[in-house]
Amino acid sequence: MKHVVIIVILVIACTFLIHTGLTNIGLLPAEASTQSVEIDRLFGVHIWLVSALFSLIMVVMLYSLIVFRRRKGETGDGAYITGNTTLEVLWTAIPLLAVIILAYIGGKSLGIIRRIDPSAMQVKVISGQWFWRYQYPDYGVTTTDLYLPVGRQIKLEMTSNDVLHSFWVPEFRVKQDLVPGRTTELRITPTLIGDYKVRCAELCGASHAYMEGLVRVVSQGDFDKWISEQQSAAPMDPVLRGQQLAQQLGCSNCHSVDGSKKTGPTWLHLYQSEVELSDGSSVEADDNYLKTSIVNSNLQVVAGYSANVMPNFADLLDQTEVESLVVYIKTLK
Amino acid sequence: MEHQNKSSALQLGLLVFGALAVLTAVEFALALTINLWQFLVIIALIKAGLVLYYYMHISRLFEADMDTNHESYAYKLSTNRMGLWLFLLSDLFIFGGLLLSRVNLLGLTRPDLDQVVGLTVTSILLISSFFANRAEVSMEYGDRRQFIISIAITISLGILFLVGVLGVEWGLVPFGPGDNIHSAVFYVMTGFHAFHVFTGVIFLAIVLRNGMHGLYSTEKHWAVEASVVYWHFVDVVWFFFYPALYLIGTMAK
């Protein structure tokens, strides 16, 4: 039938037209990781599918709307066609096969982006309202910027201090939520040196839009240089170290040092003061008290404040870090 | 199912109760000995099946209509029945969601609860179901007196159940709702269930009052059927909630 021939030609033409259009308007950010390359490849498959299916349906539809419209003066109804079992079976079975194949391809793609490199570098990510902090356990460094050596797989082990957040650098493509109370994992192999932004991708409260941080991919040499800078910048003086940690880990978001009341009790004059707890008892804020407050705050909730708000820092800090915080708090008189 | 006469119908009700009681005893014994959740779930399913078929007479849903006139009482009765069962189906999803939450949050642990109280309230509810069935059967065979007595007993046992759970168990437990995950799950499950027991008691009380005023007959007693079927549903839910809270798994520290 001449209808079918015209339609086939139009569909093929339209498919190529749309595909060319979609692939040339720059719909994706730069590919800056091995994961991006794989994901963009799969996007490519989807774009072909979208172009073809869109063309097929739109061409047939528009063709019908034009060719089979009622002309002026025409009476009567359309052709009496109630269905066609062969067509129905075909357009059920073929899509069924297609989606199974697509799902299979999708599964393989997932396997590729989740490929584990046993020599991956570990970076711990701690998020909270509304900050990002990174710890490099191999180097004993805590920073607010994420520096990554190019070409090496990074294993991000992530958690949140408070609500759900999500780690996303569009150029890396993959994203992963950060969940309080558990550690989630993301593997990225950056391939392009440059500066990127990580932006939180799970609504986390008022300043969600502004929760961003610098991600800088550098050469291995530059990375090593930066690490040693960070290590030497870490103050040897425990008081200064504690002060720096308090800043970096968000303690100051809830605990003031000037006496003002925030989400948590103020640290000013805290050491050796008499503290009334929520169960009515009274304790002296000695060294032990301060230590317990950091690693197991729920054991001794101060009267007038809520339990289960302060995150558990037991897993995030080591002994010396806890001690330096205690030492710092003791200086706040 | 059609019965030959009232006494065989009542006898069947007693027999089913007997089976349920035995199964509950077996369930308890199993929990004390080989505490395998699979066995306990299977027993719960068997109990539920018995109640669904014999007490809630679910097969009536699938009976063909004698009268196809949409305005006839018989047709409307079947329509009402379908509405009731769809309502129960919907309600089932809440309890299903609660059960799944319990599994996700507690796994193979369970809260620290008093087993004597647990078995007692379970038995009370089971016996109340027996009397609910007795009430409905009596009404079906026109025995108004027996109907009234049985409904009144059902209501009393229902109230006793509420006292047992909300009064005794909630009072005995060593935790408050906000203490830990076991307490939270315990309170939300028993709370939702108790709310349904409470509404069931209200429903039955209305039916009792109207029954005493002679509103129901052998031919027309939809409210009796509805309230009793709802009551059995609440009992069926407890068949699953009881092992989920009291029997399955090991007590959390």
Add this chain to the structure above:
Amino acid sequence: MRKFISLGLVRGLIWQIVGTALGIGILTGIRLLIGLPAWKPESAFVFGALLGAMFFLYGVGVLDDWIKLASGKEISEHIDESRLGWRRYFGASLDHKVIGIQYLTLALILMSVGGTFALIFRSELADTGMQFLTLMEYNTLMSLHGMVMIVGILIGIAAFMNYLVPMLIGARDMAFPRLNAFAFWLAVPAGIILLSSMALGGFDTGWTGYPPLSARAPIGMQMFFLGVSLAGFSTILGSLNIIVTAIRLRAPRMTPFRMPIFIWASIATSIISLTATQLIGLSFQMVMFQRLFGMGFFDPGKGGNPILFQHLFWFYSHPAVYVFVLPGLGLISEMLPVFARKPLFGYKWVAISSIAIALIGFLVWGHHMFASGMAEYLRVPFMYSTLLVAVPTGVKFFSWLGTLWRGKITYETPMLFLLAGIVVFLFGGLTGPPNATVSTDLHLTDTYFIVGHFHDTMFGGYVFPFFAGIYYWFPKMTGRRLNEKLGKLQFWLMAPAFIVLSLEMMKVGMLGMRRRIADYDPALQFVSENQIMTVAAFLIALGVLIFFINVFWSIRKGEVATGNVWNSRSPEWQVASPMPMHNYEKPFEVVGEPYDYGLPGSVYVKFKESE
């Protein structure tokens, strides 16, 4: 004044105010009695709002008959409401057509409110930096836009299902008219409570209300949870009614495959909303309990699991989207044959496809959680099931093409909206697979691409068919036609503007614009796209405004249309418009197929001459 207060709605509102105050008082009193500090605003407002809703229901009059039944009194089966005139629409009516129009009015109000919220925050987003909203205001408006629209859609589909189902099957009314009235009027205080969140500090979680954020949001969060729970309950009862009506009250010889296709769509929709809705209620109530009683279901500090919430929530909320679109897709299938003058192609397959979509739709919820931290092994099965849904959906598209092919097509306003529905739903459907394959989804999730995808599916599967349906059945409701010129103007404003809007959304999403953000980095260079989106939003709003003008004008001055305006075979068009009080004075029986257009001499229904 007397007459004003006699209106059910007014009495309901008065009682709601009384109930709210009483609830606040009672809760404060109880706290005093058990020795707690008296004033805890959150508990007081939650209890007050709940009691207020219950008192509203009493005040509006939907409980009267049930109270009578409970007290052993007789209630009349057949009530003549016509003597009330227009007042019927403002109180408890038992007539499904009145209730349908009440639902329709409420839906249009909610859509306008939700749409206005969008216009406000789209204005804010037209440029970087915060222009006139605070961050919390933005988050509240954005979140409410989502949920108010969702509730609006649920109400809108209830409008069509309640109005049409009894008429299409030849019944005089729904199986449970009083339940119908109750379900409608429950939605009114539910909506009020939902909107009252703005007065209680708002909330900043988006319409999904995820804890832990929702556990620490302002009190407005509780109004959100409560309002949605009540609206959900309304949906559940409404869908129960639809299923029973469709199964039990069909005309003689209307076998399942001789029902109008919209009945199949309504049954499939109602199966989902009857059952799955309970889960969003449960998940929301669990957060309410976490806030009120410290029950730490989703608090890791207490052994809770934030991801459990997402499982419970999405177990409903994914099937919910099929609730949103199945009726509209059913409307397309219902009306397309009329305008193409051809049978619905493959009717049986289309009927089954609705059921298939509903059932498969229960198995895909995890695709909203690919990045959530849920167990990794779950991702692949959910990807398979998600892609599977495309198959029955494709069957519908191909059927529509088959229906148009070799038809005799005309382009009245309803048809234009149907075609827009098909095209836009196609956009929505085709942007599904990139979200379904996990690796690509990890880039797309939580971006504007998703926002574009679901706006496409919502406009295509609901909004455009909804307007098509209104233009189509307006004569049946009122005896007059809506103005064609204004209708076409509305169409040419809304459809192109919306398509541009959704394309821009998908573009910025892929390029890195996250969703739910009050502000965006100028360095991303999304300003012009956002400006276009804002302009498009206003054009859509203009289209809706023209629609309202059309309605208000046409109700009084529209072209009189009391006959079979569309030359449809469907039973409701074989009787005069507006539809008579109990629909069909003379009952009919089915003697042919519903969509045998083009078969000379064939008839679908035949009316009985004598009773």
